[in-house]
Amino acid sequence: MKVTFPHMGQVYLAIKGLLDDLGIEVVVPPPITEKTLEIGTKLSPEMACLPLKINIGNYVESIQKGADTIIIAGSCGPCRFGYYGVVQKEILKDLGYDVNMIIFDPPNSDYGVFIDKIKKLAGKNSWISVAQAFKRASAIVKEADEMLDIALKKRAREINKGDVDSRLNCFEQEVLSRHGNDEILETIRKYKEILSQVEEKSDVLPLKIGLVGEIYTLIEPYVNLNVEKKLGYLGVEVYRSITLYEWVKLHLSLDVKYRMRHKRILRKAAPYLSLCVGGHAWQTIANTIYYSECGVDGVIQIMPFGCMPEIVAESILPRVYQDYGTPVMTLVVDEMTGEAGYFTRLEAFVDLLEQKRRGRVDGYKEGLFGN
Amino acid sequence: MDIKKAFLGIDVGSVSINVVAIDQENNVLGKIYVRTEGKPIQILKKAMGDMVSMLPANVEIMGVGTTGSGRELAAVVVGADVVKNEITAHGIAALTFVPDARTVLEIGGQDSKIIILRDGVVSDFAMNTVCAAGTGSFLDRQAARLNIPIEKFGELALKSKSPVRIAGRCAVFAESDMIHKQQMGCRCEDIIRGLCEALVRNYLNNVGKGKEILPRVVFQGGVAANVGIKKAFEEALGYEITVPEHYDVMGALGAAVLAKEYVTTKRGCNTKFRGFEEILKKEFTSRTFECTECTNFCEIVELIAGEAVAARWGGRCGKWARINQPAQERFVVGQN
Numbered sequence: 263m264k265v266t267f268p269h270m271g272q273v274y275l276a277i278k279g280l281l282d283d284l285g286i287e288v289v290v291p292p293p294i295t296e297k298t299l300e301i302g303t304k305l306s307p308e309m310a311c312l313p314l315k316i317n318i319g320n321y322v323e324s325i326q327k328g329a330d331t332i333i334i335a336g337s338c339g340p341c342r343f344g345y346y347g348v349v350q351k352e353i354l355k356d357l358g359y360d361v362n363m364i365i366f367d368p369p370n371s372d373y374g375v376f377i378d379k380i381k382k383l384a385g386k387n388s389w390i391s392v393a394q395a396f397k398r399a400s401a402i403v404k405e406a407d408e409m410l411d412i413a414l415k416k417r418a419r420e421i422n423k424g425d426v427d428s429r430l431n432c433f434e435q436e437v438l439s440r441h442g443n444d445e446i447l448e449t450i451r452k453y454k455e456i457l458s459q460v461e462e463k464s465d466v467l468p469l470k471i472g473l474v475g476e477i478y479t480l481i482e483p484y485v486n487l488n489v490e491k492k493l494g495y496l497g498v499e500v501y502r503s504i505t506l507y508e509w510v511k512l513h514l515s516l517d518v519k520y521r522m523r524h525k526r527i528l529r530k531a532a533p534y535l536s537l538c539v540g541g542h543a544w545q546t547i548a549n550t551i552y553y554s555e556c557g558v559d560g561v562i563q564i565m566p567f568g569c570m571p572e573i574v575a576e577s578i579l580p581r582v583y584q585d586y587g588t589p590v591m592t593l594v595v596d597e598m599t600g601e602a603g604y605f606t607r608l609e610a611f612v613d614l615l616e617q618k619r620r621g622r623v624d625g626y627k628e629g630l631f632g633n
Numbered sequence: 634m635d636i637k638k639a640f641l642g643i644d645v646g647s648v649s650i651n652v653v654a655i656d657q658e659n660n661v662l663g664k665i666y667v668r669t670e671g672k673p674i675q676i677l678k679k680a681m682g683d684m685v686s687m688l689p690a691n692v693e694i695m696g697v698g699t700t701g702s703g704r705e706l707a708a709v710v711v712g713a714d715v716v717k718n719e720i721t722a723h724g725i726a727a728l729t730f731v732p733d734a735r736t737v738l739e740i741g742g743q744d745s746k747i748i749i750l751r752d753g754v755v756s757d758f759a760m761n762t763v764c765a766a767g768t769g770s771f772l773d774r775q776a777a778r779l780n781i782p783i784e785k786f787g788e789l790a791l792k793s794k795s796p797v798r799i800a801g802r803c804a805v806f807a808e809s810d811m812i813h814k815q816q817m818g819c820r821c822e823d824i825i826r827g828l829c830e831a832l833v834r835n836y837l838n839n840v841g842k843g844k845e846i847l848p849r850v851v852f853q854g855g856v857a858a859n860v861g862i863k864k865a866f867e868e869a870l871g872y873e874i875t876v877p878e879h880y881d882v883m884g885a886l887g888a889a890v891l892a893k894e895y896v897t898t899k900r901g902c903n904t905k906f907r908g909f910e911e912i913l914k915k916e917f918t919s920r921t922f923e924c925t926e927c928t929n930f931c932e933i934v935e936l937i938a939g940e941a942v943a944a945r946w947g948g949r950c951g952k953w954a955r956i957n958q959p960a961q962e963r964f965v966v967g968q969n
Contacts, residue, residue, distance in 0.1 A: 293928050428952065435927060488949070580843045589757065602702055603744070603760070610720035610758060617754040 263362075264289050265383075266329035268317040271481035272406040273506055275450070277333075279443035280399040284387050289329040290438065291320040294484040298323060303597050305353060312485060312566040312596045313478040314346055318353060325359055333383065336367035341540035341571055368513055398443035400510050405450045407507040409433075410490075412457045414502075417494025418468035421461045427491060429456055468499040469615050472553035474546045475564035476572050477504050479595060486564050486595060487604050496612045501558065503549035504542065527552050534578050541571030547578055554586035559615040561588055562608075567596035589614060639692045640896070641684075641906070642889025643711060644719070644882065645673050645703030648742025648769055649855060651885040652680045654688055659729060659890065663687035664882050673703045674917045677710060685909045696896035697906045698722075698888030702743075709936055709944040710917055712907040715892045722887030724748045724755040727851050729890050730877050735847045738866065738874075739883070740836065740856035742769040747841045761840050768832055769855050771804045775811070775828065779821065786825060790861025793826035801831025829861040833869050848872045853883040915939050924948060 266289040267277050274290050281288040292298070294316055302319030321332055334350070337343045347365035354361055364379055384392045417426045433453040440446050471493060479485050480502060490500050511520045531548035538544050550561050563579060565572030579590045591611045593604065639662055644651040650669050654662040665680045665687070698715040699707040700722035708716045719741075727737045728750060737748040745768055749757040776783040797819050800810040807828065814824050850872050856862055857880040867874050879886055896902055907915070919936045929949050936944045945953045 295928070295930055297930075427949075431927070431949075431952075577843075606702075606718045606720065607760060609718040610755075610760075613718070613721040614755045614758065618756070621752070621754055 263287065263331050264329045265331045265333060266291055266321065266324035266327075267333050268320045269294055269482065269484075270478060271483065271506060272403070272410070273481075275406050275437060275446055276399040276402040276506075279402050279446045280395050282442040283395040283398065284384055284392065286383070286385070289324045289327050291324040292327070293434075294320070294482070299597055305357065309568065310349075311342060311568050313343070313482075314350065315597065316482075316485065317346065317350060321350070321354060321361075322357075322359075325354075325361060329361070331362040331364065333364045333366065336365045343541070395443065398447070400507075400515070402443060402447055402450065403510050404507045405447060405454065407505045409450055409454045409457065410502075410505075412454060414490060414494065414500045416457060416460045416462065417491065418497050418499045419462040419466055421463055423495060425460045426457060426494070429453065429460070466497065468497055469560070469612060469619065470501065470558040471498050471612075471615070472501040472503060472549065472556075472558045472561045473564060474503045474549045474553070474561055475542065475575075476546075476566060476569050477509065477542050479564045479566050480504050481506060485566070486593075487599065487601055489562070489564060489593070489608070492605060492608055493612070496609060498612055501553065503553070504545065530555075534581060535574070539571050539574050541569060543571035543575040546572065546575040547582065550579060550582050550588075550590060551586065554582070554588040558588065559619060560611060561590045562611070563590060563592045565592070565594055567594050567598075589618070635691060637689070637692045638695045639688070640889045640893040641694055641697045641711075642722075642882075642885040642887065642892065643677070643697065643699045643707050643713070644701040644722070644884035644888060645669070645677060645699065645707045646701040646719075646742055646884070647744075648773075649881075650676050650680050650703075651882040652677075652684050653879070653882050653885045653889055654684065654692070654694075655886065655889045655893070657893070659893075661879060661886070662689075662692065664879065664885075666881055669703075673706060674710060674919075677703075677707060678913060678917075681711065681909055681912050685913075694904065694906050694908075696892035696904045698890075698892030698895070700884050700888040705944070705946070706936065709938070711912055712905040713892075714902075714905055715888065715895045717888060717891055719744070719884050720746055720748060720758050720760065721755065722884045722891065723853065724750060724758070724887070725890055726883040726887030727853065727877070728753060730879070730883075730886070731849065731851050731875055734849050734851045734875070736844075736850045738836070738841075738850060738852045739854040740768050740852075740862070741854040741884075743767050745836055745840050747844055747846075749844055757844060759840055759842075759844060767804060768836070771807070772832075772856065772859065775808070775825075779825075781821075781825075784858070787829070787859035787861035787863070789822045790826040790829050790859075791864060793820070793822040795823055796830060797823045797827035799824070799827040799831040801828070801835045807831060826861060826865075829859070829865040830869075833862060833865040837869060846870060846872075849875055851875050851877060853877060853880045855881050857881070917943075921947075924953065926952070 264287045265281055269291055278288050278290055298319035299316060301322050302315035306315045306318050334347045336347050347363060351363045364383060366379055413426050413430060420426055437446060437449045440449050473480055493500050511517045512524055528544060528548045530551040531544060535544055535547050546563060553561050563576060576592050583590050638657055639654045642653045648669060650667050652665040656662055663684055665683050667676055667680050669676055697711055697713045698717060699713045700717050700719050704716050723737060723739050727734045735750050739746045744761060746758060746760045748755055773783055776786045781789060797814050799807055801807045811824055811828060852863055852866060852874045857876045863874055863876060915938055917938055919934060921932055921934045924931050924933050931948045933948055933953050934946045935942055
């Protein structure tokens with residue numbers, strides 16, 4: 263059995279570590295490139311949203327590298343993601359790829375099915391070793407997110423532009439040759455150290471922008487056209503409302519304290535939207551309010567083209583802006599998105615926030631010129 | 634003879650390249666509006682040549698700003714001090730020349746945008762996302778198809794007594810609907826008037842949606858020359874609309890104003906401007922290649938000025954972005 267899975271930001275680190283530890287052969291899909299998207303766009307329905315197309319591209323590229331089993335998460339919410347696994351299985355079948363697909367739906371009530379699927383994957387491993395591997399994999403998710411957070415802070419302040427990203431690039435090259443949770447974790451820790459040594463300017467006061475929106479577009483940098491990197495180069499400190507680790511804590515762990523906090527933030531959205539309409543629309547509204555209260559300078563919503571829940575959120579956000587006064591911009595991405603126009607909007611938004619701040623803080627003269 | 638201080642603003646757009654020179658009081662000393670023709674570098678050089686002959690000899694360029702979709706390229710070619718996106722540049726220009734403006738409607742060759750100004754700062758903006766793009770280019774094409782000079786297009790619309798409704802969701806459908814109405818025998822001016830109304834409807838519903846449009850409303854960009862569109866906006870919004878004197882080069886004006894502010898606030902700063910002579914003399918070429926160092930396979934574009942690499946675009950890892958490397962480390966032309 264050679265197992266593969268779709269890319270989603272840094273999730274490949276944890277899945278590779280987990281499967282390595284369980285003694286299962288893994289095919290990490292090649293990084294998402296134009297070619298991946300091309301394959302996916304050609305083979306998927308036109309109106310499907312971007313994540314599905316990229317998933318298909320990932321699968322095909324992995325199958326070409328020898329994968330015969332695909333694992334993917336499922337969902338029970340009223341969003342298209344719920345039938346991704348099933349649809350993707352049909353698409354691959356039509357193409358003549360004879361692969362085994364294991365879909366992990368969140369175990370809302372039926373733990374039996376969930377456990378059966380894990381058993382199918384785990385084979386001869388004992389339950390204890392499976393549990394331990396899961397625990398270590400979630401440590402990877404946690405530390406990888408912490409590594410990205412260091413990068414987000416450093417990018418806005420680095421003395422030599424590009425220092426952070428050239429180090430992250432080295433990390434990506436190096437980590438693929440590691441085997442098992444422990445080795446991957448060790449590499450992440452090493453690079454956390456390396457990243458924190460990047461030299462910072464001492465006299466900068468970065469603007470703060472919170473990112474909200476649909477989870478896949480927020481987490482996968484290829485899909486959001488490296489928004490975090492672009493904002494970082496414009497001197498902005500970025501806050502991510504949804505991270506992989508938070509998702510893990512919320513859906514796979516029993517962290518009650520975190521769940522309470524999540525509920526508290528969600529409740530903030532009550533005057534505008536107080537139920538789940540699928541995807542992460544509810545969270546988008548709630549986090550926009552949360553960020554406004556925290557005093558960030560602006561919020562950017564990112565969504566894939568045609569994403570119903572996020573369209574609902576988009577139409578509500580102008581009212582949140584009216585009430586809280588924190589500027590919000592929506593960016594829509596799909597395979598037709600032009601990078602130049604995207605960057606123009608980001609730059610103009612940052613200028614707008616800078617001008618606003620200049621109006622607030624007397625005598626603050628830096629900023630608008632940006633170079 | 635006194636030396637006069639001047640600032641250049643350059644807007645390299647999809648359809649036109651605009652160059653303006655202003656003095657310290659924001660008076661326009663010279664302005665050039667030429668078609669890009671898909672050859673930004675050559676046409677920009679030509680425009681710079683025209684600008685030299687327009688400016689008096691005692692003018693010294695103290696600062697340069699670039700904007701538009703070709704701003705990065707133009708900045709490298711001329712040596713710019715400020716490189717700004719077209720939204721900020723247009724907002725700044727509107728505020729400079731129409732100080733009490735609160736809404737800016739801007740329609741250019743490819744992009745349409747709305748800029749909301751409050752208390753003298755840009756407070757919100759939107760740019761066409763899914764549609765309402767290419768309005769200027771579309772009008773151009775329709776004028777050519779109907780064999781009417783583009784300058785006369787708007788005037789003809791004003792002559793209409795009973796406009797025809799055109800389905801204006803996107804250019805392709807609008808054109809086929811226009812042709813359909815023509816084949817049914819509708820009058821040309823009524824169709825053009827209908828087209829203006831359709832484009833305005835589309836703009837307000839797609840670009841201006843959710844934005845609070847308050848007077849004074851400024852209309853700028855190449856399409857502002859079209860009196861038919863201006864009239865349609867006035868009817869749809871119920872406000873009088875101001876078209877500033879230099880409506881067609883507002884982006885370039887904004888860039889010039891930003892360059893002026895930059896040079897004056899950062900005292901003692903020398904402009905990076907190459908000088909007209911060098912720009913006209915120097916040869917600029919570009920080439921692309923695929924970097925195969927890692928699995929990203931980025932496409933790298935290189936701009937070569939004379940012999941040296943002046944800029945690179947497109948790398949994801951930051952390796953190629955570093956232009957200011959020491960000479961010996963620089964990528965040699967012809968290698969690879």
